[in-house]
Amino acid sequence: MNKIAVVLVAAAAAAAMTGCQTPTTRVDIRNDRGPQVAALDYRDVQETANEMLQSLFRSGRLDRADGGAYVMTVGRVKNETMQRFDTDILTSYITEELMNSGKIMVTSAMAASADNRDEMIDAARSVRGDDEFNQATVAAKGQKVAPTHSIFGKIIQREIRMDNGDKQIEYYLLLRITDLATGLQWWQKQHPIVKRTDGKTPTW
Numbered sequence: 001m002n003k004i005a006v007v008l009v010a011a012a013a014a015a016a017m018t019g020c021q022t023p024t025t026r027v028d029i030r031n032d033r034g035p036q037v038a039a040l041d042y043r044d045v046q047e048t049a050n051e052m053l054q055s056l057f058r059s060g061r062l063d064r065a066d067g068g069a070y071v072m073t074v075g076r077v078k079n080e081t082m083q084r085f086d087t088d089i090l091t092s093y094i095t096e097e098l099m100n101s102g103k104i105m106v107t108s109a110m111a112a113s114a115d116n117r118d119e120m121i122d123a124a125r126s127v128r129g130d131d132e133f134n135q136a137t138v139a140a141k142g143q144k145v146a147p148t149h150s151i152f153g154k155i156i157q158r159e160i161r162m163d164n165g166d167k168q169i170e171y172y173l174l175l176r177i178t179d180l181a182t183g184l185q186w187w188q189k190q191h192p193i194v195k196r197t198d199g200k201t202p203t204w
Contacts, residue, residue, distance in 0.1 A: 056098075150178045157172075
């Protein structure tokens, strides 16, 4: 086979492969009609966060007599699933809505994960006494606000083999809030998500 024929065959094969590929499309997350997936996806996160937020708002725990806001730190949320799922996806959705409600402030000075701490808070204080900085603009001692509450939890995955060979995947998303002054559990919510799929379908 000469070089021209080889090039033509390669081009035809590439075109055939390209024709079989699913084209990339933008998903409308407000009206997603795509099929469900076995793993946790953004729809599961939104459903869970909304359910937990409604439970928390209904509980009345967030309503302070003085109308002020509680200060919350983000504790550890364990991922005990088989997936590489960043739990910040869930906690950030919830804390965003809590802050928007005006009932919660979230501290970046203290958190279980470095991802939820802002290194610049301490860096800004490291220039105390540095004559290159206007000391009147440097944060004074005693300005940090300690958290009153902590949110923490875990995500659990169980897989059950069904009688027909299919697989049932159970996810349990559990969050708790603790009153840090007393150590008492202040609020808790567990939200299960159950999916059934072919026995060979991977979940990671």
